[in-house]
Amino acid sequence: MRVLSALAPQSELMAVVKADGYGHGAVPVAHAAVAAGAGSLGVATIPEAIALRDGGVTAPILAWLSTSGYAAAIARDVRLGVNSERQLAAIASAAREVGRPVEVHVKVDTGLSRNGVVEAELPDVLRQLGRLRAEGAVRVHGLFSHLSHADVPEHPQNSLQLERLLAARAAFDRHGIPVEQMHLGNSGTALARPDLHLDALRPGLAMYGYTPFEQPDASLVPAMTLRAPLALMKRVRAGDGVSYGHTWIAERDTTLGLVPLGYADGVPRIMSGRFDVAIGDRRYPSVGRVCMDQFVVDLGPDAAGVSEGDEVVLFGPAQGWRPNAREWAHAAGTIPWEILTSIGSRVPRSYLPAR
Ligand SMILES: *Cc1c(COP(=O)(O)O)cnc(C)c1O
16 A cells, blocks of 8 residues: 555555455455555445444445445445446435435446446436435545556556546536546556546555566565465375376375365366475475365475475465466466455465554
């Protein structure tokens, strides 16, 4: 958060803690982010927002993707994203039911073609907002959109989407609807497009210490280290098959190590035999299939210096030799966002004091 606020000193940082804080634990991450200067929090769903309130988070929260449960959100002071006339009507009637106005951020679709009010529908939404503001059911706080090419900073689509957001803003002005906060960018924007920073940014990935770009960024340090104790060591003979289907056969007598994490914990099965772990200051290859709860590594014939109970690091801050989530993403044919958000709920999270 400190790195990002130095890059975007004029913008509020809305720390994105959806998907259980990208797998790190939404409530502890939210408290840490607010302590480090975040002005608000962003989540996708209303249950995510309510879990933050239950966890004692008092900062403003925006939930931008919801289909029901509006009354509970309004009662807990959660701002809601508005994506259509129909949804706005449902949110407004929930506000009447609760007996207090709802604060909304109107999302406009500026070219991602995903969530957000489409251009043709915006005039109707604005007229409806005018009526609901007069009635006192709705307060407009924000206007926002989301980029399709934030990870390709120089792509012309980014500037085009800004232009369309500004056009939407002009339409709000013509309807006499003030907008307090305009936001468009996420991590990639925070790091590489200062001209798109606007009033607020919604960083997710970068806050957890990963750049959205292929090029490493030394200013970002991965927050998460995934580790497990080495559960068991055993000798196998040349020719012995390892794990389901014997997709790996020992070519020589060797020592295997068992790591008690599997695909149910977020170790992608597709990475079977295609990743290393770190024990001490050395890397060892995984061998055979990743199973639901465990996988096996080849410690070599003499397993020098390794003992049962040793800490196995699956990924974490690189420090030259350790794997990180970007390396995993390459091995699994995915992106670091999916690696982090896939860490399973039975993996206990523990938290270190901020440095
Ligand atoms: C997930 C999300 C973000 C965060 O994106 P990062 O690339 O992780 O920084 C920001 N805004 C919206 C609307 C999102 O859905």
